[in-house]
Amino acid sequence: MEQESSLLPLVEKFFEHDTAAAARSLARMTEEEAVEVLGALPAPLAVRAVRHLQVGYTAALLKDAEPAIFREIASSLDPQLAATIFMHLPNEARERLLEHIPGKLKKQIQELLTYPEDSVGRLMTTDFLSFHKEVTAREAVEKIRSLARKRLPASYGYVVDEEERLVGVMNMRDLMLASPEQPLESMMRTNVFSIHAFVDREQAGNELSKRRYFAAPIVDSENHMLGIIKAEQLIHGIQDEATEDFQRMFGAGADERPFSPxxxxxxxxxxxxxxxxxxxxxxxxxxxxxxxxxxxxxxxxxxxxxxxxxxxxxxxxxxxxxxxxxxxxxxxxxxxxxxxxxxxxxxxxxxxxxxxxxxxxxxxxxxxxxxxxxxxxxxxxxxxxxxxxxxxxxxxxxxxxxxxxxxxxxxxxxxxxxxxxxxxxxxxxxxxxxxx
Known part of the structure; x- marks a missing residue:
């Protein structure tokens, strides 16, 4: 026990220095060993490691985790990733761990899981920049500055009305050149390309490719802004789906990887x-x-x-x-x-x-x-x-x-x-x- 405690700082340093390499090492271990290491890590490091692991393998590691560990990791993840991991858990694990997920995150996960499995709704991120159309250029710039420490999802801000319906898109260059008191409604571009949340990811990928966009807003049937989908997310999702189908055709598991235990x-x-x-x-x-x-x-x-x-x-x-x-x-x-x-x-x-x-x-x-x-x-x-x-x-x-x-x-x-x-x-x- 003392030896394990003395090695823990070294393990933490490894995860801090090169999280991707540490996660690959974790994937080569047995599930029991990987769970033990993951549970011993501080929550921020465990979350960083989980982001580098394959979703199915992460679910396999967390299915028997202590509720407190699962809650801490899930709460620190993007809701979309947390929902994807939760979806891969066995039914009994979902029932056991659901009550330990914070209320706001639980609602976000439930909303994400209502979308069809192969739709863009499952891949979208809810972290996007939006403003109401009455907001002035000065107020928008101040908001962007206040969010400067956060990683903004794209170079565009989306404009919505009082009911959160998407009405326009705003280029950052236009915002910087606008007069301070000019409302966003007067400078936004109203010809907005958007994708319905239930659209198949293959179709969405083709649409983005034709227009050469790197991101697009996701809306519901009434044009409410739900999130955004990045081209890189879409490509990654399509590649995963294709490789999973390829593996399944030959009797291998869809979530199996070259260095799986x-x-x-x-x-x-x-x-x-x-x-x-x-x-x-x-x-x-x-x-x-x-x-x-x-x-x-x-x-x-x-x-x-x-x-x-x-x-x-x-x-x-x-x-x-x-x-x-x-x-x-x-x-x-x-x-x-x-x-x-x-x-x-x-x-x-x-x-x-x-x-x-x-x-x-x-x-x-x-x-x-x-x-x-x-x-x-x-x-x-x-x-x-x-x-x-x-x-x-x-x-x-x-x-x-x-x-x-x-x-x-x-x-x-x-x-x-x-x-x-x-x-x-x-x-x-x-x-x-x-x-x-």
Missing amino acids: ILFSLKKRLPWLHVNLATAFLAAAVVAMFEGLIARLTILAVFLPVVAGQGGNAGAQSLAVVMRGLVMREIPGNKVSKLILKEGALCAASGVVIGLVTAMVAWVWNGNPFLGLVIGLGMFFNLVLAGLSGAAIPVLMKKLGLDPAQCSSIILTTVTDVMGFLIFLGLAAAFQAQLI
């Missing part, structure tokens, strides 16, 4: 590895049904991975296109059937070409035209099925309330492997008299 990563990956194992045994069971046929015609075993591989690749192409469409909100509900049929037709055309090429290779290789016919037909039907499945599975998963990014790839692999083997070996069984 081994046990943490293991908990995220093992369940999906078990699902993969079960689907692999299912495909093996299909092959086992034709064990006798394969024993008599060993050449069939050579073409099994060809059928599975091509079906998997074709399905993955359709899956990638549909997943992007879902993320970008490019697939209206009334056009889902059209999309699935289009992908099926596209893969049917690919199946004709690939099937003919495979049939020719098999015929030349083995000298039996019926083997070419079997592998060609098997390839065609498997690619059609792969295209239909790759388009339909993510849409169906979303309708069922599941995460398409996390389960679509595994289900697609099962369909293409199992059905591909079944079709190919079933055709081989039908033509076995000509193949032997």
